[in-house]
Amino acid sequence: MEEAGERSTSNQSTPTTSPTKLPRGNWVCAKPSTSQSVNLNEHITEKLEVLMNAYKNTKDQWRALGYRKAIGALKSHPRAVTTWEEASAIPGIGSRLADKIAEIVQSGHLRKIDHVCQGEEAKILDIFNNIWGVGPTVAQEFVQLGYKTLEDVRTKAKLNKQQQIGLSHYYDFLDRMPRDEAAEIGKLIEDATKEFNPNFVCTTCGSFRRGKKTCGDVDVLISHLDGHSHKGILFKLLEKLHST
DNA sequence: TGGCTGTACTG
């Protein structure tokens, strides 16, 4: 799943004082997908993302947030970063991340990843955190109870409704589809919606709208120019889709 | 040193 509030920390993004004077922030979703540029620092961000995920898994949410901002800044940086100074000059990147970035640039590796991720507990936490409805807290409780596999969770854990769904569709939810397939699904939704009223407006949002190559889900916004005709459409739409 | 998004669900 994608972040609803994915910020772009690009230092060349749309100024908040755009000609329209609207207080639009620097959001990835506020940029046209056609402006999606290549990540020139992928060799760096792919490693930082591994560490960020490990920290997120262990309830260190603020550290993970710091990593997320830094990674976003690196992704939209217009050049490949090669020096510590260049890295630390980027907003959102301080001395600690600059150290790590310099290590990656020079050695091609980040030793911290091994320290943090190679342990058995970290691997188990990652498995459990990927259950939809299970976050860092519950994942750690599972580990504390001695659970090591999804089978342990299935047979021993007490799960709420969301977590039950998450476990039963574990690999489905982990799966991603090519954006073409997301487009097809969006079209299917649009066609079904317009059978009720051709004046509905359907917009596929989320990761698809942001130009991602793959999508974990399909977000469709349904609206109507008159501002009220859309009310109650969701339930009827679901009925129609289920019946076909 | 403390704040860092807003919202819904669960118990």
Added chain:
DNA sequence: CAGTACA
């Protein structure tokens, strides 16, 4: 209402 997870 606090804790938790999600987007």
Added chain:
DNA sequence: GCCA
């Protein structure tokens, strides 16, 4: 983690 970063930053004010």
